């Protein structure tokens with residue numbers, strides 16, 4: 001298989017639990033990890049005659065996200081019933097949005113090494129989550145082989161935001177990068193924890209392949225409910241490999257839902273894809289359309305903060321795209337910005353932000369002075385550890401300066417080298433790891449006051 005002849009075509013459907021106080025259509029409290037079936041009422045248990053009332057804050061949160069993704073905000077969004085049967089869906093339908101979603105087409109500018117790429121956002125809409133089925137008993141603890149299943153209705157009716165991207169992503173890496181930045185955007189809007197481990201963020205992945213330069217799309221595979229970042233990337237890679245193999249050997253690629261097995265790193269067919277018609281969507285008769293006023297939309301527009309993408313754009317000139325993207329998607333760029341504002345050069349500030357624990361913003365100035373003063377490694381470690389828990393006094397660390405001049409260090413290094421001829425021979429025989437031994441000896445001789453980086457350079461040059 002020649003990878004360069006093929007490209008992946010990937011689209012994502014991302015679901016995020018909204019961080020409202022109560023559920024989407026009733027006043028039951030949302031509590032992650034609460035005792036089972038303690039947050040239920042006639043509405044979310046679908047008792048006959050119980051009527052839904054939409055959560056206004058959930059609607060606002062969805063509009064906020066829509067604005068952050070440059071979406072058109074609908075003037076008249078309609079809730080729709082999506083009919084299907086499952087034990088965790090007591091009504092026999094899910095209230096979702098179908099023909100008239102709250103947020104229409106938008107776009108996401110994905111930073112890449114070749115500049116920004118526009119990823120289309122097809123829609124972002126609001127729906128309710130189903131309850132949670134727990135398979136129990138039996139050997140596997142999974143649905144196959146379980147002795148019985150229990151349903152926890154606490155999750156039933158949780159407001160769920162669904163974001164659908166266009167099939168504009170062209171590799172596993174690009175899809176991961178999009179997903180990370182989308183997650184960061186959602187988190188910074190304060191509308192969801194968007195945590196895959198806790199199930200507050202899930203992704204369905206659609207993958208097909210086509211020959212480079214080919215127009216149109218081939219049949220796609222849908223991988224549902226991915227709840228691990230790592231597996232999203234691996235599943236896309238596996239789907240790409242398997243589909244290219246199939247196309248090249250003339251096998252038919254059938255459009256279907258697939259499961260990814262991390263143990264075998266392969267996808268197997270799950271079940272035939274439901275067509276939209278199977279759900280018999282129709283407008284929800286118990287709810288009036290949502291008509292957000294222009295005033296509301298403008299007020300929410302004012303609440304949208306600078307996006308992660310905008311910050312990457314701003315920082316990548318100083319730090320390079322990869323570092324800027326890593327700092328922003330881990331929420332750490334403020335550390336680099338704080339240190340740089342205090343006069344630490346951007347590259348050092350970026351490296352520190354990536355490798356050091358959090359520090360309190362108020363300590364940025366003191367830390368900047370300590371970083372620039374060539375203090376010992378030990379003093380630096382202590383300063384950063386202290387800076388994470390309370391205010392620090394720079395003077396306490398500044399006196400512990402490292403020996404950073406070659407004239408003082410050279411005789412110590414010479415003595416250490418002369419005292420260890422065996423290790424010198426080992427090093428010259430190709431075992432470069434012995435370098436650490438010499439650096440350690442010099443640090444011991446200088447009571448840890450030598451500049452370890454300079455020692456390392458000097459030892460290397462002396463050993464030739």
Ligand SMILES: [Zn+2]
Nearest residue numbers: 026028041044
């Ligand atoms: Zn309820």
